[in-house]
Amino acid sequence: MEKTSVPLAILISGRGSNLRAIAEAATHGQFGAHVAVVVSNRADAKGLQFAREAGLDAVVIPHGAFASRDQFDAAVIDLLRARGVRLVCLTGFMRVLGLRFCATFPNAILNIHPSLLPAFPGEHAVRQAIEHGVKVSGATVHFATADLDSGPIIVQEAVPVRDGDDADALAARILEVEHRLYPEAIRRVVAGGWRVVGRRVLWDRGVSSSGHDG
Numbered sequence: 001m002e003k004t005s006v007p008l009a010i011l012i013s014g015r016g017s018n019l020r021a022i023a024e025a026a027t028h029g030q031f032g033a034h035v036a037v038v039v040s041n042r043a044d045a046k047g048l049q050f051a052r053e054a055g056l057d058a059v060v061i062p063h064g065a066f067a068s069r070d071q072f073d074a075a076v077i078d079l080l081r082a083r084g085v086r087l088v089c090l091t092g093f094m095r096v097l098g099l100r101f102c103a104t105f106p107n108a109i110l111n112i113h114p115s116l117l118p119a120f121p122g123e124h125a126v127r128q129a130i131e132h133g134v135k136v137s138g139a140t141v142h143f144a145t146a147d148l149d150s151g152p153i154i155v156q157e158a159v160p161v162r163d164g165d166d167a168d169a170l171a172a173r174i175l176e177v178e179h180r181l182y183p184e185a186i187r188r189v190v191a192g193g194w195r196v197v198g199r200r201v202l203w204d205r206g207v208s209s210s211g212h213d214g
């Protein structure tokens, strides 16, 4: 990616706490990116309030208003192109993107997921981790593809599961990690020095699985 600040689109459907973490990171130097536009597919997404209060350009594109996913995707693509977006960050965005969307932003759509993928993809990752009895879960930032919670992994960080955890308690500790991990993943992606080889994201300067320099 280039040296000038990279315009980001943040796509949300709900709370928007990762949007907040990314927007705050972008206000500090050395991030290499700024939030060009926030897009929500739901008018009642709580994250929109933060976006507007923060003075971010926030646009609602309600998926229900479109006859097909392709038409919804096309409307989002048009908006992102109009804003000059170079990197798309999905943060709790509850729509699976179509092939055309993915082809428009090759290796330039990021997603965060509250598990150590490929374990527990899908909407109920934290509850499933508890029910399965895993001792370690965590958070993953990966390049998004048209397949749900798939795509090459950029960074992961483990979070231990405690005996007393229910899904809410574990989700809260994972979320704290997400708020650090997602901005870090964006910073690294926009800084460049990486390539995707098969399913692997390889770094020229070396990076550990936790996202810290190895």
Ligand code: GRF
Pocket (backbone or CB within 6 Å): 012, 014, 015, 016, 017, 018, 019, 047, 091, 092, 093, 112, 113, 114, 175, 178
């Ligand atoms: C996060 O847990 C993220 O991992 C998952 O959806 C949640 C979004 O939370 N994909 P928020 O809207 O960023 O607060």
